[in-house]
Amino acid sequence: xxxxxxxxxxxxxxxxxxxxxxxxxxLILEAAIQLLEKRGLRAFSxxxxxxxxxxxxxxxxxxFENKQEILDALARxxxxxxxxxxxxxxxxxxxxxHGRKLTLRDRIRIxxxxxxxxxxxxxxxxxxxxxxAWRNDQHRDMDRPVTTLAAMLAAxxxxxxxxxxxxxxxxxxxxxxxxxxxxxxxxxxxxxxxLVTPEFEDALVELVAGFxxxxxxxxxxxxx
Amino acid sequence: xxxxxxxxxxxxxxxxxxxxxxxxxxLILEAAIQLLEKRGLRAFSxxxxxxxxxxxxxxxxxxFENKQEILDALARxxxxxxxxxxxxxxxxxxxxxHGRKLTLRDRIRIxxxxxxxxxxxxxxxxxxxxxxAWRNDQHRDMDRPVTTLAAMLAAxxxxxxxxxxxxxxxxxxxxxxxxxxxxxxxxxxxxxxxLVTPEFEDALVELVAGFxxxxxxxxxxxxx
Amino acid sequence: xxxxxxxxxxxxxxxxxxxxxxxxxxLILEAAIQLLEKRGLRAFSxxxxxxxxxxxxxxxxxxFENKQEILDALARxxxxxxxxxxxxxxxxxxxxxHGRKLTLRDRIRIxxxxxxxxxxxxxxxxxxxxxxAWRNDQHRDMDRPVTTLAAMLAAxxxxxxxxxxxxxxxxxxxxxxxxxxxxxxxxxxxxxxxLVTPEFEDALVELVAGFxxxxxxxxxxxxx
Amino acid sequence: xxxxxxxxxxxxxxxxxxxxxxxxxxLILEAAIQLLEKRGLRAFSxxxxxxxxxxxxxxxxxxFENKQEILDALARxxxxxxxxxxxxxxxxxxxxxHGRKLTLRDRIRIxxxxxxxxxxxxxxxxxxxxxxAWRNDQHRDMDRPVTTLAAMLAAxxxxxxxxxxxxxxxxxxxxxxxxxxxxxxxxxxxxxxxLVTPEFEDALVELVAGFxxxxxxxxxxxxx
DNA sequence: AATGAATGAGCCTTCATTCAT
DNA sequence: AATGAATGAAGGCTCATTCAT
Numbered sequence: 001x002x003x004x005x006x007x008x009x010x011x012x013x014x015x016x017x018x019x020x021x022x023x024x025x026x027l028i029l030e031a032a033i034q035l036l037e038k039r040g041l042r043a044f045s046x047x048x049x050x051x052x053x054x055x056x057x058x059x060x061x062x063x064f065e066n067k068q069e070i071l072d073a074l075a076r077x078x079x080x081x082x083x084x085x086x087x088x089x090x091x092x093x094x095x096x097x098h099g100r101k102l103t104l105r106d107r108i109r110i111x112x113x114x115x116x117x118x119x120x121x122x123x124x125x126x127x128x129x130x131x132x133a134w135r136n137d138q139h140r141d142m143d144r145p146v147t148t149l150a151a152m153l154a155a156x157x158x159x160x161x162x163x164x165x166x167x168x169x170x171x172x173x174x175x176x177x178x179x180x181x182x183x184x185x186x187x188x189x190x191x192x193x194x195l196v197t198p199e200f201e202d203a204l205v206e207l208v209a210g211f212x213x214x215x216x217x218x219x220x221x222x223x224x
Numbered sequence: 225x226x227x228x229x230x231x232x233x234x235x236x237x238x239x240x241x242x243x244x245x246x247x248x249x250x251l252i253l254e255a256a257i258q259l260l261e262k263r264g265l266r267a268f269s270x271x272x273x274x275x276x277x278x279x280x281x282x283x284x285x286x287x288f289e290n291k292q293e294i295l296d297a298l299a300r301x302x303x304x305x306x307x308x309x310x311x312x313x314x315x316x317x318x319x320x321x322h323g324r325k326l327t328l329r330d331r332i333r334i335x336x337x338x339x340x341x342x343x344x345x346x347x348x349x350x351x352x353x354x355x356x357a358w359r360n361d362q363h364r365d366m367d368r369p370v371t372t373l374a375a376m377l378a379a380x381x382x383x384x385x386x387x388x389x390x391x392x393x394x395x396x397x398x399x400x401x402x403x404x405x406x407x408x409x410x411x412x413x414x415x416x417x418x419l420v421t422p423e424f425e426d427a428l429v430e431l432v433a434g435f436x437x438x439x440x441x442x443x444x445x446x447x448x
Numbered sequence: 449x450x451x452x453x454x455x456x457x458x459x460x461x462x463x464x465x466x467x468x469x470x471x472x473x474x475l476i477l478e479a480a481i482q483l484l485e486k487r488g489l490r491a492f493s494x495x496x497x498x499x500x501x502x503x504x505x506x507x508x509x510x511x512f513e514n515k516q517e518i519l520d521a522l523a524r525x526x527x528x529x530x531x532x533x534x535x536x537x538x539x540x541x542x543x544x545x546h547g548r549k550l551t552l553r554d555r556i557r558i559x560x561x562x563x564x565x566x567x568x569x570x571x572x573x574x575x576x577x578x579x580x581a582w583r584n585d586q587h588r589d590m591d592r593p594v595t596t597l598a599a600m601l602a603a604x605x606x607x608x609x610x611x612x613x614x615x616x617x618x619x620x621x622x623x624x625x626x627x628x629x630x631x632x633x634x635x636x637x638x639x640x641x642x643l644v645t646p647e648f649e650d651a652l653v654e655l656v657a658g659f660x661x662x663x664x665x666x667x668x669x670x671x672x
Numbered sequence: 673x674x675x676x677x678x679x680x681x682x683x684x685x686x687x688x689x690x691x692x693x694x695x696x697x698x699l700i701l702e703a704a705i706q707l708l709e710k711r712g713l714r715a716f717s718x719x720x721x722x723x724x725x726x727x728x729x730x731x732x733x734x735x736f737e738n739k740q741e742i743l744d745a746l747a748r749x750x751x752x753x754x755x756x757x758x759x760x761x762x763x764x765x766x767x768x769x770h771g772r773k774l775t776l777r778d779r780i781r782i783x784x785x786x787x788x789x790x791x792x793x794x795x796x797x798x799x800x801x802x803x804x805a806w807r808n809d810q811h812r813d814m815d816r817p818v819t820t821l822a823a824m825l826a827a828x829x830x831x832x833x834x835x836x837x838x839x840x841x842x843x844x845x846x847x848x849x850x851x852x853x854x855x856x857x858x859x860x861x862x863x864x865x866x867l868v869t870p871e872f873e874d875a876l877v878e879l880v881a882g883f884x885x886x887x888x889x890x891x892x893x894x895x896x
Numbered sequence: 897a898a899t900g901a902a903t904g905a906g907c908c909t910t911c912a913t914t915c916a917t
Numbered sequence: 918a919a920t921g922a923a924t925g926a927a928g929g930c931t932c933a934t935t936c937a938t
Contacts, residue, residue, distance in 0.1 A: 021897085045932055056899045057934080067933065171418070175407055175427045182406010183399055194395070203399045210434030245922070270908060280924045281909080291908065469901070494929060504903045505930075515929065619866070623855055623875045630854010631847055642843070651847045658882030693918085717911055719921095728920045729913080739912065 025063050028053045029077065032070055036125040041132075075129045082118045089114040105209050112204050115180060116195050119188060127188045167219055168212075176208060183207075249287045252277045253301065256294055260349035265356075299353040306342045313338040329433050336428050339408060340419050351412045354405075391443060392436075400432060407431075473511045476501045477525065480518055484573040489580075523577040530566045537562040552660065557653050563632060564643050564652070575636045578629075615667055616660075624656060631655075697735050700725045701749065704742055708797040713804075747801045754790045761786040776884065781877050787852060788867050788876070791860060799860045839891055840884075848880060855879075 031053035036044055046067050050057040064070045089110050102110075119126050168176070183204060187195045194200055255277035260268055270291050274281040288294045313334050317326065326334075342350075392400070407428060411419045418424055479501035484492055494515050498505040512518045537558050541550065550558075566574075616624070631652060635643045642648055703725035708716055718739050722729040736742045761782050774782075791798050840848070855876060859867045866872055 024897090046934080047932065050900090058899050058936085059897075061934070062897070169423070169427075171421075171423050171427050174410070174414075174418075175424075175431055178407040178410035179403035179431060182409060183402040185406060186398070186402035190398075194398075197395075199393070199395050200399075203393075203395050206438050207399055207403060207431070207435045210438040211431045214430050214434040214437075248922075269906075271906085274925095279922095282911080282925065283923055285909070286922065472901075493927075495927085498904095503901095506904065506932080507902055509930065510901070617871070617875075619869075619871050619875050622858070622862075622866075623872075623879055626855040626858035627851035627879060630857065631850040633854060634846070634850035638846075642846075645843075647841070647843050648847075651841075651843050654886050655847055655851060655879065655883045658886040659879045661886075662878050662882040696918090718913080719911065722921090730915085730920050731918075733913070734918065 021063070024055070024059070028055065028060060028063060028070070029073060032074055033122060033125045036074070036128055037122050040124065041128050071129070071132055074125075075133045078126060078129050079133075082115070085118060086111060086114045104212065105205065108208050108212070109201070109205050112180065112208065113201055115184060116201060116204070119184070119192070119195065123188065123192050127185075130185060130188070168215060172211075172215060176211060179207065180204065245287075248279070248283065252279065252284060252287060253294070253297060256298055257346055257349045260298070260352050261346050264348065265352050295353065295356055298349075299357045302350060302353055303357075306339070309342060310335060310338045328436065329429065332432050332436070333425070333429050336404065336432065337425055339404060340425060340428070347412055347416050351409065354409060354412075392439060396435075396439065400435060403431065404428065469511075472503070472507065476503065476508060476511060476518070477521060480522055481570055481573045484522070484576055485570050488572065489576050519577065519580055522573075523581045526574060526577050527581075530563070533566060534559065534562045553653065553657050556656050556660070557649070560628065560652050560656065561649055563628060564649060571636055571640050575633065578633060578636075616663060620659075620663060624659060627655065628652065693735070696727070696731070700727065700732060700735060700742070701745060704746055705794060705797045708746070708800055709794045712796065713800050743801070743804055746797075747805050750798060750801050751805075754787070757790060758783065758786045777877065777881050780880050780884070781873070784852065784876050784880065785873055787856060788873060791856070791864070791867065795860070795864050799857075802857060802860070840887060844883075844887060848883060851879060852876065 028049070032044075032049055035049055035052050039048075046057055046060055049070070050060050053060070060070075064073070090107070184195065187200070252273070256268075256273055259273055259276045263272075270284055271281055273294070274284050277284070284294075288297070314331070317330070317334050408419065411424070476497070480492075480497055483497055483500050487496075494508055495505055497518070498508050501508070508518075512521070538555070541554075541558050632643065635648070700721070704716075704721055707721055707724050711720070718732055719729055721742070722732050725732070732742075736745070762779070856867065859872070
């Protein structure tokens with residue numbers, strides 16, 4: 001209530017101020033990714049960011065405690081983006097395939113492909129953030145998208161599948177998750193184009209599926 | 225003697241022909257790992273290293289062109305250590321098993337186990353070096369130990385095996401190599417003890433073996 | 449306001465729009481000449497300059513890209529000062545002499561005298577800057593004041609003179625310019641007071657006039 | 673006496689030791705010029721010199737108090753070389769021209785040309801040394817060759833000349849000397865090739881001759 | 897809210913010189 | 918005489934952060 005009067009009622013200006021603040025914050029973050037993309041991590045200084053964002057350093061510090069927090073926000077941002085993409089991809093395809101059933105391999109491929117394509121555009125920035133997260137303890141966060149797969153499998157979500165349920169231990173999940181993450185990271189480093197190659201995707205799917213099959217066979221009482 | 229032109233001083237930096245020099249170099253490197261281990265990469269400055277090593281900065285620069293070269297030397301050192309370990313492990317076990325044949329799975333396990341144990345002690349330093357190498361183009365070097373496995377498989381060294389030859393494409397080799405490296409790296413980060421757990425080793429072996437099996441089945445016309 | 453992209457910050461370094469900034473810049477430059485004067489070039493370090501200026505090193509670098517730029521600014525400053533002085537001297541005297549004509553020798557004397565007196569005070573600093581400019585390619589700039597003379601003569605500005613036009617080749621101009629500059633530099637070194645002696649001035653005027661006369665005689669077919 | 677016995681008579685080895693020492697010293701100096709020529713002043717460090725000379729730093733310090741002394745020795749060396757050249761040039765030409773008289777202009781030209789060509793070969797090193805001497809108080813020394821001309825003229829050595837004696841005050845001599853030196857220095861900097869151009873030589877001769885003529889005319893009562 | 901001048905610890909590196917061997 | 922490992926002050930420069938306006 002009472003948000004219109006354009007007087008100097010400082011207390012009332014909450015909403016518009018917040019809106020502007022949110023916008024400023026976003027402008028800073030956007031400038032940050034661009035800077036990261038264009039100049040790399042070493043050139044990513046608060047002063048340069050301020051210039052690039054069109055604000056002054058002081059303003060930056062009005063929105064972020066310190067430099068690291070900016071990087072963290074960026075990383076979180078990227079992770080969320082990947083998470084959303086993956087969820088979308090999974091639900092969308094399930095939807096598309098109405099009537100038909102998605103095999104386990106299908107699902108694996110969806111997850112893998114989504115991951116592989118997550119790094120299109122702003123690759124440099126993404127790689128840097130990925131690395132940063134990896135170097136700190138934050139990959140628990142960063143890996144969440146990949147973890148989805150493992151969770152999905154472990155939770156028996158594919159139970160309706162003709163192939164039966166697969167039980168993955170937490171170690172299994174870790175291994176699977178990190179294998180994918182590690183491979184992507186390395187691919188990013190060595191040759192970004194390799195990542196979106198069909199052969200690459202196939203091999204990665206095979207790796208995951210091979211592992212899951214092994215586990216199923218071990219568990220499988222119905223398939224001697 | 226002095227009037228003969230000196231041995232052109234092989235560019236690099238003083239070839240430490242003297243015993244003292246060699247010792248100094250080693251003292252510096254030892255101090256460097258310790259510093260890396262105890263204080264991390266950010267605290268790894270040449271001045272601090274000098275202090276820690278008990279020399280003056282100048283001395284450091286008598287043995288190394290610049291800071292990066294120290295890190296490189298350290299990384300190379302570690303890689304060699306791993307390479308030696310792996311070679312030893314492979315030959316030793318083959319020897320032990322005289323008469324008996326080592327299955328493909330046996331060999332995979334040897335490689336995997338050796339890798340997993342390579343990071344005992346000085347884990348932080350090792351992780352930093354591993355990361356550093358990874359970020360530069362030097363992972364080709366750093367991965368060499370793991371690559372051994374892929375090479376071994378691809379080269380058909382296990383041809384006499386009842387299981388037949390396996391052909392791995394370069395993408396396959398990359399995937400396998402990076403999966404192992406990525407998993408170890410993540411494990412190092414999350415919980416060093418997990419790495420030397422039998423379950424962990426098993427899972428990793430399964431991952432690799434599963435993938436190789438898949439490839440074999442795809443190739444195998446003689447074993448339906 | 450903050451959301452408008454800023455004026456692209458003309459690359460160089462912060463354009464000191466603010467009064468304080470301009471003042472700081474000048475304080476730094478002033479401290480710089482004093483430091484140069486009192487302690488010489490070898491003692492002219494950025495840290496010492498900062499201390500002398502009463503700022504921190506960082507501030508210095510907020511106004512100048514690097515150390516050389518400070519020296520350049522100083523040199524430019526000095527050169528401009530000389531250029532202004534010389535222009536003033538020439539126009540003033542021409543004005544004073546209204547009605548009467550200034551002979552070539554008169555003009556030469558004006559230029560020479562102005563140059564000779566340009567180094568009053570802060571001689572050491574001036575010499576250093578002069579030298580520095582000389583060593584780089586900037587002497588084209590530094591010599592500009594003296595070049596004025598040659599240009600004036602070569603351009604036939606004194607054409608109305610009874611003495612006729614003098615044509616100076618570029619080599620002639622170079623020789624004249626550098627002779628004067630070299631002599632002043634050496635005088636500065638050996639004995640600053642000698643420079644403002646009438647005998648010194650006379651001799652220098654004679655040197656220049658003698659050369660010009662020679663050239664005129666060589667050219668002059670109309671005045672045997 | 674007693675210099676042959678190859679025993680360990682340390683006291684007697686004086687002479688051969690001195691010979692070797694002289695040689696070492698010269699080797700160092702030769703390496704020094706080469707280093708200066710090839711790498712410039714900034715790269716001229718004692719350590720690098722030691723390497724280049726094929727000795728160790730310590731040895732350098734056995735022969736020279738400090739770095740500056742090496743530079744001084746080099747400069748002196750160069751100066752002597754120029755002095756010798758100039759003397760040779762003067763006497764040789766006087767000799768060649770037996771019968772004929774060398775005019776004042778002839779002599780001036782000899783001096784000027786010799787100076788101009790003094791910087792052929794090892795130009796960089798020579799320029800550096802020239803500069804160094806100029807920046808310190810040592811140009812009194814460095815200028816000696818040029819001073820010869822002034823001295824010659826002032827001393828009336830050309831008295832037998834039809835053109836009569838010229839008296840140059842010390843200020844005149846200074847001016848003449850420094851004009852030549854300054855011009856050469858500037859030419860060296862701007863374009864070494866310009867220096868050996870006939871036009872350049874002519875102009876320089878004209879400058880000097882013009883000045884001397886002026887002085888003679890001022891003194892000359894016998895030649896109206 | 898925003899500014900941006902100012903800070904200063906700290907970074908990497910160089911190099912003239914010493915001295916025990 | 919010769920060596921060369923060691924020294925360490927000093928240099929130029931960066932940048933996250935603060936704070937008065």
